[in-house]
Amino acid sequence: MGKKLAVLEIINTLTGNSHQSLKAKVFNDSVHGHIEFHPLLVMIIDTPQFQRLRFIKQLGGGYFVFPGAAHNRFEHSLGVCYLAGKLVRSLQRNQPELEITDKDILCVQIAGLCHDLGHGPFSHLFDLFFIPKVRPDFKHKHEHLSVLMFDHLIEENHLEAKLKENGLDGEDLLFIREQIEGLPKDSSQKQNDDVWLYKGRGREKSFLYEIVANKRxxxxxxxxxxxxxxxxxxxxxxxxxxxxxxxxARVIEVDGDKQICSRDKEIGNLYDMFHTRNNLHRRAYQHKVNKIIETMMVEALIKADPHLRIFPGANGRKLTMSESLDDMHAYTHLTDSVLEHILFSQEKDLKESKDIIQKIFTRKLYKCVGQTQPTADTELEKPLEISKAICLAVSEEELKGPQLDSDDLVVHVVKMDYGMGNQNPVDYVRFYSKENSNTAIKIGKGEVSQMLPENFLERYIRVYCKNRDAENVAKAERCFAEWCDKKKFSKPKPGNFLDTAMTLVKKRPRDGTCGPSEGPKKSKKILGNTYKGM
Structure with a gap:
């Protein structure tokens, strides 16, 4: 038996597997198939702080528009961890001169696993729209909360000893935090060619910072x-x-830093990547119905916040959602379930929030008035100022009645880009040729194709009306059209403008029976009555 174990150990060493691999856990992922995780990663996964991600949807309010979008931050984090390990191992195998250690690999995987620990209810809806309204003093993004939650996870579950057992020290933990958040927000300098500001790893391993969250x-x-x-x-x-x-993927030194570069022939694949990003934003993330549902959800959460003191803090005191940002013990309990808590509550103080959520469930959404596209060089005012200007675009005499109330309008300024504003992100990628794999080169857009975009940023202005009354909506449409004309923007498309992701209209059956389009109205009425009785 001893000889068999010795032979197995030799095989594992030759194939790159260690005794840790025998204790690894396998997950069956819907995207990547069977993926294997180091025992330390499994210990992190099996904590309340990480399991919380099961109850935070990846696409926020997108589930109310796309029924299949029920996936969550938990499975996404597993996927990022797996891909991080796969990429860094590929670099280790192909370029041994980089001296990538097993400890480096484990740190990169932990960063990938924990990069989204700080997300609040409904993901970006919480940190981009809720937090700025209720805590304007809180200037951090969800990445900072992820670092705070990571530290809380380690301390709360007494994992310090396990980290040491796997060879990780304070410098490695700093490296993990830097990968998640980047340089500290209060850093007096930005990373430049002359000074290396990261402390977790030296400049010789700068490429490791480009795996989980590539700032370049x-x-x-x-x-x-x-x-x-x-x-x-x-x-x-x-x-x-x-x-x-x-x-x-290959690491090459560029201006003193080691960067992850790609083969010259892969530039088309990279443009496909950024096109996929733009396509997802255009068809899903910025979908006009998705965005107004998220706006209504944010309104409901803001109204509920002062009255929803249900999250137990570290000292036992119950905190609100906004207060939980300063207490990771309370933040651990903050998930998408807050919506159901409001919906099923009998508290009178939560009635306004509850009414808004009922409108979402019964599809009584704010009415989309239309959408226009300003010119690329136009400096736009803030949405609130645009709303006021639209209301004043037509006089009371012309309307033959009172002007619109700006509080009744919702204005969204939607940006579509490749992730770097009006810049082409591929300009910041370096490539190598088959003949010279150690020299990084830059490839201009014109050298690739004449059919690539000339501009990498476009904006749209969408207007919604909270009051769904036909007369009020018609008034809003007229004011919006007049405002667009004065601004010399494109003629606004009506509220039912065609989205590229809209579902095809179901045809009415020829036998004269009630078609699919008539059924939901009755269902909405029943559903509405059900929620009113709660």
Missing amino acids: NGIDVDKWDYFARDCLNLGIASSFDHKRYMKF
């Missing part, structure tokens, strides 16, 4: 997973192949 050009495993996972669950095709990109 946005090409990282986080995007690779959510592109594949979101496309799968949304039913949207993706033309980007991250497996192929990995095959040709």
Whole structure:
């Protein structure tokens, strides 16, 4: 028996597997198939702080528009961890001169696993729209909350000893935090060619910071997973192949930093990646119905916040959602379930919030008035100022009645880009040729194709009306059209403008029976009565 174990150990050493692999856990993932995790990663996964991600939907309010978008931050985090390990191992195997250690690999995987720990209810809805309204003093993004939650997870579950057992020290923990958040927000300097500001790893391993969250050009495993996972669950095709990109990834020194570069022939695959990103934003993330549902959800959460003191803090005191940002013990209990808590509550103080949520469930959404596209060089005012200007665009005499109330309008300024504003992110990628694999080169857009975009940013202005009364909506449409004309913007498309992701209209049966389009109205009425009785 002893000889068999010795032979097995030799085989594991030759194949790159260690005794840890025998204790690894296998997950069956819907995107990546059977994926294997190091025992330390499994310990992190099996904590309340990480399991919380099961109850936070990846696409926020997108589930109310796309029924398949029920996936969550838990499975996404597993996917990012897996891809991070796969990419860094590929670099280790192909370029031993980089001296990538097993400890480096484990740190990169932990960063990938924990990069989204700080997300609040309904993901970006919480940190982009809720937090700025209720806590304008809180200037951090969800990445900072992820670092705070990571530290809380380690301390609360007494994992310090396990980290040491796996060879991780304070410098490694700093490296993990830096991968998640980047440089500290209060840093007096930005990373430049002369000074290396990261402390977890030296400049010779700068490429490791480009795997989980690439600040240079946005090409990282986080995007690779959510592109594949979101496309799968949304039913949207993706033309980007991250497996192929990995095959040709190579680290080359550029201006003193070691960067992850790609083969010159892969530039088309990279443009496909950014096109996939734009396509997802256009068809799903920025879908006009999705965005107004998220706006209504934010309104409901803001109104509920002062009265929803249900999250137990570290000292036992119950905190609100906004107060939980300063207490990770309370934040651990903050998930999408807050919506059901409001909906089923009998508290009178939560009635306004409850009414808004009932409107979402019964599809009594704010009415989309229309959409216009300003010119690229136009400086736009803030949405509130645009709302006021639209209301004043037509006088009371012309309307033959009172003007619109700006509080009745919702204005969204929607940005579509490749992730870097009006810049082409591929300009920040370096490539190599088959003949010279150690020299990084830049490839201009004109050298690739004449059919690539000239501009990488476009904006739309959408207007919604809270009062769904036909007369009020018609008034809003007229004011919006007049405002667009004065601004010399494109003529606004009506509220039912065609989205590229809109579902095809179901035809009425020829036998004269009630068609699919008539059924939901009755269902909405029944559903509405049900919620009113709660």
